[in-house]
Amino acid sequence: MTGNEIAERLAPRLAEACGATGVTVDDIRTMTGGAAREAWRLDCSIHGDGAEPVRRTFVALLFRPGGQGRFSGVDEAVLLQAAADVGVPVPRVACAGEEELGRPYYVMEYVEGETIGRRLVRDERFARIRAALPEQLGNALAAIHRVPIDALGFLPRPPEGKPVARAAIDEVVEIYRAIAMDPHPAFELAIRWLLRRVPETTDTTLVHGDFRIGNVMVHEQDGLRAVLDWELAHVGDPIQDLGWACVRSWRFGRDDLACGGVGRREDLVAAYEKASGRTVDPEALRFWEVFGNLHWGVITLMQVRPFLDKTYRSIELAGIGRRAAETEWELLNLIEGKGV
């Protein structure tokens, strides 16, 4: 579907959502084109009664029909709304549906800022706001973990009969065994380490699943503006999100700052504890950080498979192929207690 066709079909829905007499899409262009979802930017004029039109920018996310995700794009819009309702900074959803485009979609307000981790961690223009980010991230996570999950029936839930963390290990190990082309003794050691330390959590909440620098929109003046990329959301152990935020692969060279290269692990934990009222057990956090590094390593092995199977022979995928070693190294550091 072309940009013009998308614009034409979404304009009436946007007009309805804005309570406007009409919406003109002045410009539409593609932002990113992934296999599972496409993002389009729409610059619009919102027409009211008589007065000058108001200019607003939206982002439309279009999902592959049928979808590969664990829940649909329309469900994701419901999730964003539920998150907004308890104060999680997220883009405001304007409308969602499927019929208009023949595939699930939702449209949200465009949020200005930076998502690219390398710039957030290194650029001088973010130096001032970096100091505030760990607290903002901790507050946002506490809000995410307050989202009521009973009405969100589409979220994947842990199986009954075993601890949540054990189910998470089993899921990642199953994927690893199915897709790995080479032996990874460091992963095997990490799996044994994890199996001996499964936290007995009964406290389950919404888990964002991919909460990290790189998936948050940050503005150089006021910092965290929106938490993005909700497609891995599920019900689980809230500490999983804190561990994932500290995985080494998103420190962008600032390895001394475990919280996404912008702050110390302790800063994130302190802010989270204060905002959530929970006490974070350091052992559980370590468990989930090790789990996160293993999970990310397995994801890199998954990402290179289409290249190895010759179904998608991009140089980008080839380049990912040998990144698993970085997570193996970090796993050894963590289980030996080396480094931060």
Next chain:
Amino acid sequence: MHDRPNIPELLDAVQRFLDEEVVPATSGRKQFLARVAANCVRMVDRELAMERKQFEEAWHGMNRLFGSESAPSDRIERGMAVSGRLELLCERIQDGEFDEDSEHYDLILAFVRERVREKLQVSNPKLLEADAKRGIE
């Protein structure tokens, strides 16, 4: 057998072309992919330079821990032989034979660390340098 340029020289030419001509002439996604491509070429160069030494060290390490075996002479067979022995190690770790309370845990950890170090020497030596500065070797 072949005339110059030799393999490292050819790789160097490709890498320079990508870094010095393609990267400055492109932007956005194309530029990013050109950087990835140049990095892949550097990886091949490092792997070829270190291949023999890394194989010998891995093989000796495995002989010390798991008993002596003679090494194949063919390059491809060598790679497969190392993988095969590492597969066996993986199975033994899965079976719990090298858990933290086992006698050989520290030796296995050190051995595995060396093998991962070898991979990073090829794929991302900067990460090793950064960790060495933090006292992690």
